[in-house]
Amino acid sequence: MNMNNASLQSKTLQWFTAIACSLFIGGIWHFYPHPSWIISLSVLSLAALYTLNRPFIIVLFFVIFSFFRIHEVFPQLYSLKIPLFLSLGSLTALIWQVGITRQIKLFWCKEFTFLTLFLVIVIVGVIFSSNRLLAIEYFKNIYWKIILMTFAIAILVRTPQQIAFTLKAITIAGALVGIVAIQNKLGGIGLIEGTRVTIGREFGSMLGDPNDLALVLMFPISFAVALLVTHQLPWHHRMIGFIAIPILFWAVIATQSRGGLLGMIAVFGIYGLQRIKSKVLLMTIAVMASGALFVVAGISERVSGGAAEAGIDASAMGRLYAWEAAFKMAVNNPITGVGLDNFYSNYFYYSPHWDGLNHAVHSTWFGVLAETGFLGLSVFISLIVVLIKSANRTLTSVKAVKDEINPAIYASAQAIFAGLIGTIVSGTFLTQGFNWPIYILAALVVAVTKTCEIALNEIEIDTRKSEIQNDSQNDSQNEKNQ
Template sequence: MWLTGLFSLLIIVLYEQFGFVAAFAIVLLPFGAVMAVQISTFFIILFILFSYFRLHEAFPILMPLKIPKLLALASLAGIVWHLFISRKLKPHWHTGHLVFCLLFFWLTVSVFAAKDRPLAMMYWSDIMVKVFLMVFVISWWLKTVSAFNWVRFGIMISGTLVACVALYNKANGIGLVEGTRVTISREFRSQIGDPNDLSLVLMFPVSFLAAEMFSSANSNWKRFFALLGLCTVIAGIIATQSRGGLLGICAVLGYFIYQKVKNPVIVMAIGGAAMLVLLAVAGISDRQSGGAAEEGVDASAMGRIYAWQAAINMATSNPLTGVGVNNFISNYYFYSPHWDGKNHAVHSTWFQVLGETGFVGLALYFVMIAIIIKSLRRSYLISLRLQNDNLALNANALRAGLLGFVVAGTFLTQAFTWPIYILLSLSLALEKMANEQLIEQ
């Protein structure tokens, strides 16, 4: 009884001091806590989608709601409940978890050894800590076919929505870089406010939509809608005029075409022709940087070469830890062989890891990629053994997504943001589910 009275008093005080919104929020808090426990999987899937696609930034009307933070809290509340109280969640350990922990440890070391420690620490606390927690949350909690189907569906829908926003911005001249390259919410300094980063974010739904379209187990209607979504997302990537993104598209589609054709010569011929068509449609020659007006090695390519040289210089000067996480741009001037008056991004995932975490960090990063490849290969082989079309579909989508990341990431900078770590966690969760289905068989 006294708890009810205390709770009522708290509502009255909040209403008097902070208004209706604060009082309403405290009323909803118990219901939110119950929902976080009962439908934890739902909150985790939403957290994946909002974190990866930056949906709240693509649709700015959602930004005041602080949805990613609320979803993270709800996900963690559900995990803590089911881990320590209901004990429905049974943690499992994989070599991938160990390698990821080692990489995170080395990232932390490089933070304390960074040239600009406050800058590195801010990135570590804002991004990397969340990534660390959610890798375990996702890989432990997504353990049913239904959960994976919802993840796949959410990725396809979210990617299509973000691509629609990109195409709308392109058509209306909103947030264009260099006059022609599309961005989203650039005014909010969003992660997808850079055309190269936007193209890499859209690469993941390309792999899932392509897997859906090429799956012979799906109905014609499913494949038709997947084709519509795929064309929309590819159009969004084309609008960014990112050459790395176009290469990623060719790699993903080439993966599925190879599964059907089984002739590498034909696949390479189709890929080469597709690349020429995509370059022409994207209007790369009209770009202010890297366009047809620049003779020889264009400015965009030379900028990458200078940035990669700077990354190598950072690593050779600091072979163990590099210059520190999120410190490449601020240290570009000191290590680049060419200075044009401004700092530049590294434009390569691999050189970013090398320059910011040294040779040790790069070795651990490569090992993590190898773990993902082996994990997905095991899941795919199990799906063939069990003749499980749904399992094969998820494995194929993730394998194509990894291939797209590796190819596009060679020219784009996404080493320490969500894409590769979501791939890691989904791959480990899928392998666990595949092994359990194999045991049950």
């Protein structure tokens, strides 16, 4: 009865929308009888209807443009304001689906609890930040979008097809950024310290910092590897992974970022851990591969952190000074920290070493500690622990039935767990506590866990039906034999 009522309400809403759009276009035609108006309105109407009925696609593309900075990687797209339109479309579609049609079922989970608690701590920190204008600007321009889209992805991704599309979209976006990075490296464009590749440095892109570029390039590696090694996937999915892996590998090496290299090693290590039984052999391969990677990447040739610097290099000492400053900020502000995006502006007041310049913290953990205090760091670490446990539990459950479950779920479970570990490892040297990667992974952990639960329930139901049917057939056969 409830399903019939819901279906009736949906049809009524569709008829109302169609009649309202027709009357609106008819009114425009009456007052402005020109074909261009009708064509434009028709295109806009179709785009609006597609947006309202496909919120997952719009939200995913907004995340990809925002994180991978596609409009900065390809400056020809910059003037089109694509992220702005995608953000408006995402918000409109979410409000339509959640608030009006109610086609999306909301839920709550432990990950959401810790994420919300951390958000509250960040907001309180913004209010009491040392430079409130900086904190408000970062929250208004970036952070609230990250949080909103985290919840949106977690709620919207519900089918294996959506998961497979997400894997491919993130991998392809990363490969596109990697191709441009390699072109810049080969062409000597935007290099800093003479050897480290960047993108869009001339117009102030986030990817103009090689460490941030390494973070963006490292993130899709786990997705690309999952596409390649999951043999149950169609060949064209695996081909995407096969093409993307060397591109991303080369591009991360070109950044000469130690954090990026460590994260990449961690990702491959997780996949190796699942496939190589001998831990001694795995450790040997990991050590040899790490040494080879650092040689190939030319870390020793870097101006900062290279072999020319005796003892602890300047890059490492800079991080140690920054981490000490972060700890002092938290000691001085244990509950709220210095506030969102306030580490850089407070560096002078807390650093034991001043060289005439403020510096970034270059650590996820110390960044969260400095800007949200000890309380914020505790909640943030709790969130990470919950995510790791959930991702590992999901992967274990999926591996047990990998021949029966949809291969996209198995691939995504591998990718998310490996990507989460890689992000955590690279977080020692890369600042990502208030950036996209951890939050995208958090959303995908929740989404894949929910999708996996649905799939496992279906498998269990099918198994029970099969058992009942077999028992019934056996009983019938026994009766005949008697």
